[in-house]
Amino acid sequence: MNHVLYSPAKLNLTLRIGARRADGLHDLSSVFLRLPSVEALTITMDSENNVKDLLSVQTIELKGINLVTRASERLRALGWPLPFLRVSLWKQLPPGTGFGAGSGNGAAFLRWASALLGRSLPLELARELGADVPFLVSGLPLAFACGVGERLEGLKALNLSALLLVPRWSSPTARAFADLDRRREERGSSVSDPLFFRIEAETLVDDLRRGATVGLLPNDFTDLLAERHPEYGLFFAMAEKAGALAWGISGSGSGAFALAQGPTALLKLVASVSAEPWVTHLLVLE
Numbered sequence: 212m213n214h215v216l217y218s219p220a221k222l223n224l225t226l227r228i229g230a231r232r233a234d235g236l237h238d239l240s241s242v243f244l245r246l247p248s249v250e251a252l253t254i255t256m257d258s259e260n261n262v263k264d265l266l267s268v269q270t271i272e273l274k275g276i277n278l279v280t281r282a283s284e285r286l287r288a289l290g291w292p293l294p295f296l297r298v299s300l301w302k303q304l305p306p307g308t309g310f311g312a313g314s315g316n317g318a319a320f321l322r323w324a325s326a327l328l329g330r331s332l333p334l335e336l337a338r339e340l341g342a343d344v345p346f347l348v349s350g351l352p353l354a355f356a357c358g359v360g361e362r363l364e365g366l367k368a369l370n371l372s373a374l375l376l377v378p379r380w381s382s383p384t385a386r387a388f389a390d391l392d393r394r395r396e397e398r399g400s401s402v403s404d405p406l407f408f409r410i411e412a413e414t415l416v417d418d419l420r421r422g423a424t425v426g427l428l429p430n431d432f433t434d435l436l437a438e439r440h441p442e443y444g445l446f447f448a449m450a451e452k453a454g455a456l457a458w459g460i461s462g463s464g465s466g467a468f469a470l471a472q473g474p475t476a477l478l479k480l481v482a483s484v485s486a487e488p489w490v491t492h493l494l495v496l497e
């Protein structure tokens with residue numbers, strides 16, 4: 212029997228990075244928006260004779276241990292009686308683009324395994340798999356996140372359409388944080404109060420909820436990325452001209468996005484940006 216799972220991804224509507232902690236990670240304040248069905252996993256259970264999980268990935272080449280394989284191995288190590296599985300993963304969004312699609316694959320798998328075995332969601336394991344996984348596994352449509360992304364406060368859904376843009380460069384998360392630290396050290400910049408980030412996030416969500424034009428969304432990685440790739444400035448100007456409500460960079464990049472009420476403005480934006488040679492994928496999610 213085949214089980215087909217739709218796999219979520221995320222956008223960071225705000226992303227403010229705090230100081231580096233003793234464990235090397237940075238505290239953050241972010242508004243996570245869930246993108247519901249961006250990729251798909253097909254799980255085949257006819258694997259009585261298998262001695263390990265078999266994973267195939269369509270459309271995008273991935274390196275390293277897949278989060279789906281890691282999740283199933285860790286669940287067995289925790290004593291969950293999960294049979295060995297054949298998993299086919301249909302990808303749309305490359306890694307290193309800040310849309311958390313890989314985290315979404317892991318989260319979709321954890322939800323499926325919990326339902327299959329009648330167990331509660333393994334929240335500790337979700338945290339271990341990645342900072343975005345607790346949000347994606349929660350099923351919340353929108354949340355304010357702090358800590359490294361594991362402390363979540365659910366918010367009411369926003370009814371907006373999104374255009375996701377993947378450029379031809381990626382932005383590995385570790386490098387983005389190291390560049391930000393270096394820049395802050397060079398400039399002696401201090402980090403703002405988390406309370407300020409919270410108020411900023413609440414104001415933005417309220418504005419988007421009532422359909423106000425918000426413009427460029429706050430993300431501490433944007434300045435560095437836009438200096439390195441002036442193409443972002445071009446995309447933001449096109450988003451404004453097309454009538455989008457908000458635009459920005461998701462996570463630590465490299466993906467950019469625009470939001471609007473309904474698809475009309477976003478389809479206009481697709482028409483102007485699709486000829487750009489630096490754009491590799493464009494997705495409109497209604």
Ligand SMILES: C[C@@](CO)(OP(=O)(O)O)[C@H](O)COP(=O)(O)OP(=O)(O)OC[C@H]1O[C@@H](n2ccc(N)nc2=O)[C@H](O)[C@@H]1O
Nearest residue numbers: 235236237309310311341342343359384385388462463464
């Ligand atoms: C920045 C965010 C925001 O949503 O998203 P992405 O751009 O990756 O989607 C996440 O916090 C990404 O978290 P996660 O995906 O778990 O990060 P990892 O790839 O494990 O982190 C790679 C490296 O980045 C640095 N790192 C990561 C997260 C964090 N809060 N502080 C850090 O300093 C650390 O050096 C870490 O070793």
Ligand SMILES: Nc1ncnc2c1ncn2[C@@H]1O[C@H](COP(=O)(O)OP(=O)(O)O)[C@@H](O)[C@H]1O
Nearest residue numbers: 276277278306307308309310311312313314316
């Ligand atoms: N199923 C998967 N899909 C995408 N990336 C994966 C997957 N499993 C593991 N990875 C690894 O996870 C990292 C990116 O995960 P992803 O959630 O797509 O992140 P980002 O938001 O940074 O683009 C990469 O280092 C990639 O090699």
